Amino acid sequence: MKQEEFEQLIIEAIQEVAPEIELVDIDVEEDIRDECDLDSMDFINFLEALQKSTGVKISEADYGKLDTFCHVLAFLEEQQ
Amino acid sequence: MNKQSEQESNYILWFDQISLSDLELVGGKNASLGEMIVHMAKSHVQVPIGFATSAQLFIDFLAQNNFNGKIKHQLDEYQAGRQSLLKAGRAIRDLIAGGDFTFQQQGDLISAYQALSKKIAPSQKSFHASVAVRSSATAEDLPEASFAGQQESYLNIIGIDNLLLACKHCFASLYTDRAIVYREKQGFEHDKVALSVGIQQMINAEAAGVMFTLDTETGFNKVIEINGAWGLGETIVKGSVIPDKFMVYKPLLNTVKKTLTSQKQQYYSPIIEKQCGSKLEKMCFVTSTDFEIKVTDESDHLLMTQSTETVKTTNQERTCLVLSDSEILQLANWAISIERHYGKAMDMEWVKDSDSGQLYIVQARPETVESQKNHSVLVNFQLKETSKMLVEGSSVGSAISTGKVFKVTNPEDVEHFPEGAMLVTEKTDPDWLPLMRKASGIITDSGGPTSHAAIVSRELKIAAIVGCENATDMLDNGRKVTLSCAQGSHGIVYDGFLDFETQEVNLSDIPDTSTDIMINAAIPDGIFKWWSLPVAGIGLTRIEFIISSQIGVHPMALLHSEKVTDSKVKEKIAQLCQGYEKGSDFFVENLALGVGKIAASQYPKPVIVRMSDFKSNEYRGLLAGEFFELTEENPMLGLRGASRYYHPLYREAFQLECQAIVKVREQMGFDNVIVMIPFCRTPQEADKVLEVMSDAGLTRGEEGLQVYVMCEIPSNVILAEQFAQRFDGFSIGSNDLTQLVLGIDRDSTELKSLFDARNEAVKSMIAQVIKVAHKCGCKVGICGQAPSDHPEFAEFLVSCGIDSISLNPDSVAKASMHIALAEKASKGK
Numbered sequence: 001m002k003q004e005e006f007e008q009l010i011i012e013a014i015q016e017v018a019p020e021i022e023l024v025d026i027d028v029e030e031d032i033r034d035e036c037d038l039d040s041m042d043f044i045n046f047l048e049a050l051q052k053s054t055g056v057k058i059s060e061a062d063y064g065k066l067d068t069f070c071h072v073l074a075f076l077e078e079q080q
Numbered sequence: 081m082n083k084q085s086e087q088e089s090n091y092i093l094w095f096d097q098i099s100l101s102d103l104e105l106v107g108g109k110n111a112s113l114g115e116m117i118v119h120m121a122k123s124h125v126q127v128p129i130g131f132a133t134s135a136q137l138f139i140d141f142l143a144q145n146n147f148n149g150k151i152k153h154q155l156d157e158y159q160a161g162r163q164s165l166l167k168a169g170r171a172i173r174d175l176i177a178g179g180d181f182t183f184q185q186q187g188d189l190i191s192a193y194q195a196l197s198k199k200i201a202p203s204q205k206s207f208h209a210s211v212a213v214r215s216s217a218t219a220e221d222l223p224e225a226s227f228a229g230q231q232e233s234y235l236n237i238i239g240i241d242n243l244l245l246a247c248k249h250c251f252a253s254l255y256t257d258r259a260i261v262y263r264e265k266q267g268f269e270h271d272k273v274a275l276s277v278g279i280q281q282m283i284n285a286e287a288a289g290v291m292f293t294l295d296t297e298t299g300f301n302k303v304i305e306i307n308g309a310w311g312l313g314e315t316i317v318k319g320s321v322i323p324d325k326f327m328v329y330k331p332l333l334n335t336v337k338k339t340l341t342s343q344k345q346q347y348y349s350p351i352i353e354k355q356c357g358s359k360l361e362k363m364c365f366v367t368s369t370d371f372e373i374k375v376t377d378e379s380d381h382l383l384m385t386q387s388t389e390t391v392k393t394t395n396q397e398r399t400c401l402v403l404s405d406s407e408i409l410q411l412a413n414w415a416i417s418i419e420r421h422y423g424k425a426m427d428m429e430w431v432k433d434s435d436s437g438q439l440y441i442v443q444a445r446p447e448t449v450e451s452q453k454n455h456s457v458l459v460n461f462q463l464k465e466t467s468k469m470l471v472e473g474s475s476v477g478s479a480i481s482t483g484k485v486f487k488v489t490n491p492e493d494v495e496h497f498p499e500g501a502m503l504v505t506e507k508t509d510p511d512w513l514p515l516m517r518k519a520s521g522i523i524t525d526s527g528g529p530t531s532h533a534a535i536v537s538r539e540l541k542i543a544a545i546v547g548c549e550n551a552t553d554m555l556d557n558g559r560k561v562t563l564s565c566a567q568g569s570h571g572i573v574y575d576g577f578l579d580f581e582t583q584e585v586n587l588s589d590i591p592d593t594s595t596d597i598m599i600n601a602a603i604p605d606g607i608f609k610w611w612s613l614p615v616a617g618i619g620l621t622r623i624e625f626i627i628s629s630q631i632g633v634h635p636m637a638l639l640h641s642e643k644v645t646d647s648k649v650k651e652k653i654a655q656l657c658q659g660y661e662k663g664s665d666f667f668v669e670n671l672a673l674g675v676g677k678i679a680a681s682q683y684p685k686p687v688i689v690r691m692s693d694f695k696s697n698e699y700r701g702l703l704a705g706e707f708f709e710l711t712e713e714n715p716m717l718g719l720r721g722a723s724r725y726y727h728p729l730y731r732e733a734f735q736l737e738c739q740a741i742v743k744v745r746e747q748m749g750f751d752n753v754i755v756m757i758p759f760c761r762t763p764q765e766a767d768k769v770l771e772v773m774s775d776a777g778l779t780r781g782e783e784g785l786q787v788y789v790m791c792e793i794p795s796n797v798i799l800a801e802q803f804a805q806r807f808d809g810f811s812i813g814s815n816d817l818t819q820l821v822l823g824i825d826r827d828s829t830e831l832k833s834l835f836d837a838r839n840e841a842v843k844s845m846i847a848q849v850i851k852v853a854h855k856c857g858c859k860v861g862i863c864g865q866a867p868s869d870h871p872e873f874a875e876f877l878v879s880c881g882i883d884s885i886s887l888n889p890d891s892v893a894k895a896s897m898h899i900a901l902a903e904k905a906s907k908g909k
Contacts (some may be wrong), residue, residue: 040208040240041190048183059180060244 006054006076010069013049017042028069035069056080089188091137095130106132106276107216110548113278116418123417126440129199130211130280131192135218138184138251138275145179148271151255155270158260159531169257176252181244181759189247190240193279200281202898210238210282212364212885213246214440219273232256236282236365236387243279250277265860283442284365286434287402288313291411292447293330293419293426299455300608301425303352303680304328304412308402310393311362313429313442313752321360324401327353328412329680332749343604348749351408352676353604354669356659359398363390397657406433410439418444424452424468454613457584461566468537468575470555471523475550475564475571476534477890479598481543482577483520485559488512501503502563504555508533511607513629516540521563523551523573536602541609541890590614590893591900595877597892598688600863603629603875604677610889614734617685618678619811619886620863623737624692626674628702631667632656635733637704638663644704652703662738671740672748679750686752688788688811688861690887691737695720716825721759721790726768738776746783756788756811761795763802770806780808791860797849810849811886818842837866838873850880858881875902 011023018036026035047066051058056079058066060073066072098106098114106114110132117127142148151172158168181189197209214233234246234252253259254275263270289308291709294301306326307316315321332350366389403411411430418441419426429443461480483502488494494515497503503519507526516522516536522544524533537544543565545551551573555561562578565571598619601607604626627635633653637644641663644650653663679687695715697703708729712718716900719727725734744750755778758765766789770780773787780787789796789803792813796803805812814837819826821842824835836842846862853860867874868891877885878899887895 039194041187041194044183044186044190048187051183059184061178061180063241 001054001076001080003073003077006073009053010050010072010076013046013053014038016049017045026069028073031067032069032072033067050076054080089184089192091134091140091185091188092192093132094192095127095132095278096130097654104218105134105136106278107135107218108445109214109216109443110276111216113280115421116444119421120414120417122440123413123414123421125417126438126444128281128283128440130196130278132216132279133189133247133277135276136276137277138254141179141181141185141251142176144182147175147179150175152551154270155260158596165257165260169255169260171362173252176255179248179250181248186244189244191241193243196279196281198857199254208239210236210276210284211243212280212282213237213243213250214278214280215250216278217254217259217273217290218276219268219317234387235314236284238387246833247277247279249788251275280442283431283433283440284435285312285431286437287311288429288431289316289402291415291428291430293415294606295327296447298608298611300611302330302611302683303608304330304415306408306411306415306430307357307404308358308430309357309362310397310402311364312388313431314388315361315363322357323359324357324403325353326351326401326403326408326823327354327677328408328751329676329683329748330412330416331683333409333412333416335749337746337749341757348747349405349409350680350748350750351405351673351675352680352748353673354401354408356399356401359393359402361390362393362397363388381662382649401659403432404751407439411719414439414441422446438552456587458513461564462581463562463564463566464579464581466574467562467578470561470573470574470575471545471548471551472570473523473545473551474534476522476544476546477541477566478539479541479543480562480564480566480578480580481521482560482562485555485557485561487555487557488515489552499634502561504551506552508536516542522546523555524564525551540605544758545573548573554593587612587614590896593896593899594881595899596861597896597899598686598861598884598886599686599889599892600886601678604674605629607678607681612683613889613892614893615682615685615889616884617682618687619861619884620756621675621678621687621689622693623675624673624694624698626671627692627694630670630674632703633663633667633709634668634699634702634705635664635729635736636708638667639732640708643707645707646704649704659703668743672743675740675753676744676750679744679753680753683750684752686754687739687750688754688756690756690758690790691725691734693721695758716819721761722757722765722769723759723761725757726765726772734772735776737750738773739776742777745785749837751784754786754788754808756790757807758790758813759816760789760803761790761793763799763806766803766806788859790816790848793820794845797845797852800849800852801856804853804858807858809859809861809883810853812846812849812864814842814846814862814864814866817845821845837864838870838876841874846877847880850882854881861886863887865891867898871898871901874898875905878902879906 014021014036021036038046047058054076056076065075093106095114095117098111099118100111100115103111154171157163158165168653172474197207201207208211212235232250237243237246252781287308287310292305293838295303295305307323309316309321309323329350329352332348335348337346337348366387425447427445427447428441431442432438459817461478463480483500485504486497486501488503488505495613497515497518499518500520503522505524507524517540519542522533522537522542523526524546525548533544534546543563545563560577562574596616598617599610599615600620601618602622602625637653657663657666675689696709696712696719696805697715700709724730741755745753757769778785788809788811789807790813792808815826818835822839824831826835850860862882863886865888867877867885868887
């Protein structure tokens with residue numbers, strides 16, 4: 001899968017919990033929860049959606065690495 | 081919002097939805113919390129809210145991570161001896177702590193946590209509540225199994241990531257080494273036990289402690305015992321601090337005062353103990369919100385150092401009690417409600433919130449130690465072999481004990497006294513109470529059966545031999561000895577550890593007697609040990625022993641500190657009185673607590689309290705006594721008893737004693753207390769004393785107050801009719817009466833053989849006073865060991881028609897037999 005496809009899937013997963021968010025709205029280097037105003041529950045739902053659409057297994061131990069949009073992207077590329 | 085939060089999850093159970101019947105789902109601890117929240121709300125018992133994870137979450141968690149096979153493998157390796165418990169346990173715990181929740185499980189936990197946060201702080205948006213995360217083990221086949229204290233608790237957990245981590249560590253703690261071994265010993269299958277996690281609003285404790293619906297030392301079930309210290313309750317549970325101790329007498333709680341004059345309903349305040357503990361440290365929350373929980377490699381515990389910390393308490397905190405009177409009563413009321421609801425003795429944890437100042441109950445479980453002991457049995461001792469006799473003296477109690485000699489010759493030795501050693505000393509000191517508790521027995525050079533050592537040993541039920549004269553010379557440190565008090569009043573110390581047997585006397589076998597059998601009490605400490613004895617009350621409580629054990633200062637020094645010219649003594653007094661408005665409050669409060677505790681042990685049966693009967697030399701021995709006492713040549717016949725009470729040197733102090741009795745009777749509610757005046761030489765003296773008492777609020781005949789007089793001077797017998805007009809009863813003090821009738825110093829060794837209450841002259845006096853008193857409608861009792869030691873003396877008293885006989889508690893069983901026989905014989909005549 002290409003980088004652009006992952007970017008698209010990430011934003012779609014975010015939109016599942018926060019439909020108003022567009023990629024242009026957020027700083028990809030900043031904390032993703034702050035940027036998209038996700039609470040803990042939203043964050044879990046976002047990860048669940050992401051795992052479903054990408055097929056990449058996301059375990060709890062990885063949550064720490066998934067703090068920014070860029071890091072999520074890097075994680076997916078690495079794991080695929 | 082999200083999908084999961086709208087449907088009821090079978091992983092989460094709110095406390096207010098669960099009850100004791102959900103034991104299988106959520107374990108004993110959580111079920112009990114639910115039960116309390118649901119059923120105790122109407123009694124206004126506050127319990128912090130929360131929720132539990134079901135056993136199903138734990139079971140699914142192990143299954144989805146494929147842990148079951150791996151756990152079984154580790155356990156098999158350990159059981160086959162191929163793997164140490166340490167390593168197998170660690171491997172299992174690491175495995176479980178590293179597992180993953182599914183998204184749904186995480187979602188359930190998160191939404192429950194968010195809902196809990198919302199309930200705690202409805203107005204705060206995205207508030208992260210601080211919670212306590214506790215394990216509660218469940219066993220589907222064994223709902224009654226107790227796994228208390230084997231699994232972990234995590235305090236002050238904030239935020240969802242920390243919560244999830246803490247939950248997993250709770251899961252892992254089902255396999256602590258201790259829990260594995262426990263289940264094996266009990267024969268429980270490991271895979272049949274699951275774990276529920278309780279997530280409860282964390283109260284930021286200003287103070288916390290534990291509470292029981294009985295006295296944990298004796299099983300006396302008419303009191304609530306409360307312990308408390310500053311900060312979180314873990315310091316008490318661990319035993320790292322000496323907490324404050326409070327006691328409340330249940331039957332008088334919520335009893336409306338009997339005073340008819342007052343329109344407003346007033347309740348008694350039956351607090352009978354308030355002991356300030358040292359409370360050297362406290363555990364509190366770390367105030368910074370910027371912490372995270374970490375797992376250490378060395379230990380299996382989550383490193384909680386960042387969420388809680390232990391700090392030293394301030395001097396102010398150490399000298400202050402953690403609870404006010406009204407808080408003590410509120411907790412006691414809750415304890416009663418909880419005990420009533422469960423229908424059994426309970427063990428609870430309480431917390432006082434530092435923000436709101438409100439009290440909460442955070443745990444409740446049945447008490448299982450004292451409440452299940454058999455209290456209807458007394459124990460008798462008998463030696464089975466003998467050896468070389470080392471020293472001898474007067475025995476206290478009737479027990480036999482063995483131990484290694486530890487001599488205490490100077491105050492420094494006190495600190496090094498080992499548990500279970502035989503205390504050998506010249507004489508004991510009231511400060512040594514904690515040490516004496518640790519001793520297997522006490523042997524002293526000096527002192528008699530009424531010395532401090534003897535009285536304390538009796539109260540503490542420790543075997544003792546007093547007045548051995550040369551014990552400190554004859555017994556070397558570390559020597560193995562056997563102390564035997566089983567041969568009557570003659571106590572013997574033997575060489576080596578001897579074999580002995582104990583025999584039990586069932587209290588229901590103690591015969592009923594028409595003569596009232598009562599007991600003598602000295603210090604309040606330990607008085608509850610005798611609650612199960614079938615007696616008619618307390619025939620003698622000596623206020624002077626309460627003064628020396630609980631107060632220690634001459635009462636006049638508390639009223640007239642200006643007369644105390646020694647600055648060191650002044651400082652000591654100031655220290656003792658810390659926390660009291662006035663020195664006299666310290667005296668009245670502590671004396672009232674002491675008397676109240678003794679009165680509680682027998683309420684509503686009569687408890688006779690004798691006003692202080694120190695001689696002037698003994699008063700001098702109290703702190704600052706030298707500034708207020710005369711030096712008398714012969715204190716035994718000097719300023720003592722009634723003469724003291726209206727004398728300018730003591731009158732004010734006596735009024736403090738009276739105020740304490742008023743407090744016990746009218747504020748605490750113990751109207752079973754009868755006042756007794758000792759050593760009253762003339763009827764005119766009696767009038768003066770009764771007047772002083774009345775000035776202090778104690779009027780004979782008012783509020784049902786009875787006043788007795790000791791009958792211990794020949795004048796009491798000769799003018800018995802006049803005394804009988806002024807008092808409600810007589811209590812014969814056989815020692816003083818014998819001394820004064822026969823003219824023998826009761827401490828004289830030369831004349832010991834002549835000193836005998838069975839002397840014809842003494843008996844004639846006794847017979848006479850009983851006759852006259854009965855004619856005047858007064859009751860007559862006797863305090864002393866003679867009826868227990870000498871069956872014929874018991875028979876004599878019974879034939880005279882004595883109303884009551886008061887004995888040391890340990891001789892009640894034997895004396896009852898004598899008295900029952902004597903009654904039979906006198907009926908036959």
